[in-house]
Amino acid sequence: MTQEAISITKATTKKEKPASDQLVFGRTFTDHMFILDYEEEKGWFDPRIVPYQPISLDPATMVLHYGQTVFEGMKAYLTDQGDVNLFRPEKNMERLNRSNERMCIPSIDEEFALEAIKQLVKVDKDWIPSAPGTSLYIRPFIISTQPYLGVAPSKRYKFMVILSPVGAYYKEGINPIKIAVENEFVRAVKGGTGEAKTAGNYASSLKAQKTVAEKGYAQVLWLDGLEKKYVEEVGSMNVFFKIDGEIVTPELNGSILEGVTRNSVLQLLKYWNIPVSQRKISIEEVYQAYKAGKLEEAFGSGTAAVISPIGQLAWKDETVTINNGKTGEIAKRLYDTLTGIQYGVKEDPFNWISKLD
Numbered sequence: 001m002t003q004e005a006i007s008i009t010k011a012t013t014k015k016e017k018p019a020s021d022q023l024v025f026g027r028t029f030t031d032h033m034f035i036l037d038y039e040e041e042k043g044w045f046d047p048r049i050v051p052y053q054p055i056s057l058d059p060a061t062m063v064l065h066y067g068q069t070v071f072e073g074m075k076a077y078l079t080d081q082g083d084v085n086l087f088r089p090e091k092n093m094e095r096l097n098r099s100n101e102r103m104c105i106p107s108i109d110e111e112f113a114l115e116a117i118k119q120l121v122k123v124d125k126d127w128i129p130s131a132p133g134t135s136l137y138i139r140p141f142i143i144s145t146q147p148y149l150g151v152a153p154s155k156r157y158k159f160m161v162i163l164s165p166v167g168a169y170y171k172e173g174i175n176p177i178k179i180a181v182e183n184e185f186v187r188a189v190k191g192g193t194g195e196a197k198t199a200g201n202y203a204s205s206l207k208a209q210k211t212v213a214e215k216g217y218a219q220v221l222w223l224d225g226l227e228k229k230y231v232e233e234v235g236s237m238n239v240f241f242k243i244d245g246e247i248v249t250p251e252l253n254g255s256i257l258e259g260v261t262r263n264s265v266l267q268l269l270k271y272w273n274i275p276v277s278q279r280k281i282s283i284e285e286v287y288q289a290y291k292a293g294k295l296e297e298a299f300g301s302g303t304a305a306v307i308s309p310i311g312q313l314a315w316k317d318e319t320v321t322i323n324n325g326k327t328g329e330i331a332k333r334l335y336d337t338l339t340g341i342q343y344g345v346k347e348d349p350f351n352w353i354s355k356l357d
Ligand SMILES: *Cc1c(COP(=O)(O)O)cnc(C)c1O
Pocket: 073, 197, 233, 235, 236, 237, 238, 257, 258, 259, 260, 261, 262, 301, 302, 303, 304
């Protein structure tokens, strides 16, 4: 595993930074990026921070044909004191290696990868926006780069990290969204790649997402791929329901992506002595709870929105409005606590924050 020092080549011209109220997710990138190469005979080598630039690939490059690739998503937050906070970044590195394992990509030294991310963020520190709710999105990813049209694991890869300043997810405060339960398409099945953060899962979700967006829904709620009976997750968020005082989230079953935010929500709920269970939950049960007046809240969790309350659920011909379409008490408390910890204004009882020094 590489222990080489990271070389840094600084950009000679700096790009103009957009105003913080003009930031659109994933559109603007900073002045630098990180690259690390892999060849079968050498392992991972040549870690470098270079000016942000296009990469050139042979048209036969494997990732373009068979999608052997993984990615991560995390954020750097600027505090009022000028510190730069990362939120549980070691969990993202662990997950990157779990995704690698599933996709036959060689594992990466988690500590070294995190060190590379920290150095890159430091080089582009002046790109971290400071307006409330803004942050610097970090996108580490690995692509297979061998030029070869055979279906086999590649013998070459590139690990790269790019950074993108992002605006506040909620412009006017935390706000519930409308979700459509997907009854035709599926995201993942047991034994498939659902628990890996890999491109194909998102490519295959576009059709359903496009269909519901045309009807005014923000995201789809996926059901299990076999029976279309059990709740799995929402778009790129894990999902929680508050039923009769208890918080329920689908158990990890191999087809659900394990969110770092999901894990943090579970820890906070236990810390607050709020009853919580991870188990199978059918969409039928959610609707029955609603009819019995016991569906008190529903919300999604993920790095982008942190917590996203669900105000409306539509399944087949039946639409239900949850908590009068308002943000629930638990969703709000989780949102305030998680963002408070991320921006360094709330106590961090689990030592989740990793500061850049
Ligand atoms: C990334 C992602 C999540 C949320 O994970 P976080 O680590 O909380 O950001 C949930 N579901 C899917 C499908 C994802 O891609």
